[in-house]
Amino acid sequence: MLQKELIDKLHKNSILSADEFYKMLSEHDEEDSEYLFGLARKVRENIYGKDVYIRGLIEFSNYCRNDCYYCGIRKSNTNASRYRLSGDEILECADEGYRLGFRTFVLQGGEDMFFTAEKIADIVRNIKKRHSDCAVTLSVGERDYDTYKYWYDAGADRYLLRHETATDEHYRKLHPDELSLENRKKCLFDLKEIGYQVGAGFMVGSPYQTTEYLVNDLLFLKELKPHMIGIGPYISQQDTPFADMENGTLEQTLFLLGILRLMFPNVLLPSTTALGTIAPNGRELGLKAGANVVMPNLSPVSVRKKYQLYDNKICTGEESAQCAGCLRNRIESVGYEMTVSRGDYKI
Numbered sequence: 001m002l003q004k005e006l007i008d009k010l011h012k013n014s015i016l017s018a019d020e021f022y023k024m025l026s027e028h029d030e031e032d033s034e035y036l037f038g039l040a041r042k043v044r045e046n047i048y049g050k051d052v053y054i055r056g057l058i059e060f061s062n063y064c065r066n067d068c069y070y071c072g073i074r075k076s077n078t079n080a081s082r083y084r085l086s087g088d089e090i091l092e093c094a095d096e097g098y099r100l101g102f103r104t105f106v107l108q109g110g111e112d113m114f115f116t117a118e119k120i121a122d123i124v125r126n127i128k129k130r131h132s133d134c135a136v137t138l139s140v141g142e143r144d145y146d147t148y149k150y151w152y153d154a155g156a157d158r159y160l161l162r163h164e165t166a167t168d169e170h171y172r173k174l175h176p177d178e179l180s181l182e183n184r185k186k187c188l189f190d191l192k193e194i195g196y197q198v199g200a201g202f203m204v205g206s207p208y209q210t211t212e213y214l215v216n217d218l219l220f221l222k223e224l225k226p227h228m229i230g231i232g233p234y235i236s237q238q239d240t241p242f243a244d245m246e247n248g249t250l251e252q253t254l255f256l257l258g259i260l261r262l263m264f265p266n267v268l269l270p271s272t273t274a275l276g277t278i279a280p281n282g283r284e285l286g287l288k289a290g291a292n293v294v295m296p297n298l299s300p301v302s303v304r305k306k307y308q309l310y311d312n313k314i315c316t317g318e319e320s321a322q323c324a325g326c327l328r329n330r331i332e333s334v335g336y337e338m339t340v341s342r343g344d345y346k347i
């Protein structure tokens with residue numbers, strides 16, 4: 001074991017210096033990882049027990065005004081077959097999810113201005129009216145303060161907006177000029193101020209990422225103090241400018257999940273679909289490394305293949321009920337329990 005001392009220090013203090021994080025990320029062996037994951041499980045079980053929270057993901061539009069170089073639904077991708085779900089279709093997904101035990105719905109889409117502030121607010125209100133014991137999470141990108149506030153007042157509880165990278169230079173390599181890290185950060189701090197439970201996060205092994213950049217991500221998260229952190233491996237998508245770039249690794253993603261759990265004992269940390277895509281048991285391993293959330297897809301099967309942020313995405317052929325059953329088995333196979341609850345952040 002190379003890093004026991006640093007892992008213990010992180011466990012005790014929930015933070016390390018930039019140099020220490022750098023050292024831990026750049027040099028560790030398998031024994032270190034197992035030791036880290038053991039502590040991460042202990043910390044997560046102290047707060048959340050064996051519970052794994054489920055979020056029903058409704059991918060309601062793959063139209064997007066942005067052109068992020070890594071993403072399969074970028075506007076320049078003419079091979080993407082575009083779709084939008086209607087308000088009724090979205091409500092049907094939520095109803096079906098409710099029957100299956102979901103108490104959180106995540107409305108995710110590209111930055112599609114067809115869905116005006118009013119349209120989104122209507123959808124939120126309708127879901128909350130039918131299922132008042134549910135949480136609604138929005139994940140629709142960058143909008144202004146007033147829009148975020150309007151949706152919050154309409155009943156939205158949470159917001160997911162990955163920061164993608166906390167290093168300006170790196171941000172500019174992943175995005176065209178219209179997007180800036182500065183605005184991304186502003187959105188995140190606005191959302192917090194309004195009162196949302198906020199999720200940030202980044203891709204592991206994204207093109208041009210360095211260990212130094214990852215350290216910046218960890219330190220930025222410490223400053224933001226999000227309630228949720230979404231990380232998953234970068235996976236190339238064939239129709240993007242980054243089609244030939246290498247994917248992130250299972251090992252590095254798991255190691256970062258363990259670190260994040262020690263840094264943020266209470267955080268809601270998903271074992272992502274991307275993790276399940278690069279390895280058949282990726283999501284189970286994520287749970288064993290400190291994750292406590294999974295986000296299966298509730299979108300109609302007819303559109304699932306079209307929401308292709310990256311290649312070979314799993315679970316695109318399954319009905320929602322099948323997905324929920326499969327996931328329950330996977331969760332139980334590593335000693336955890338899928339729960340029927342909103343799964344709010346525990347203070």
Ligand code: 5AD
Binds near residue numbers: 202233234274
């Ligand atoms: N590989 C992995 N994750 C991706 N995302 C977008 N494109 C990819 C890709 N090629 C992630 C981004 C985004 C989230 C919705 O999906 O981090 O914030």
Ligand code: FES
Binds near residue numbers: 314315322324326327
């Ligand atoms: Fe969807 Fe397994 S989680 S098929």
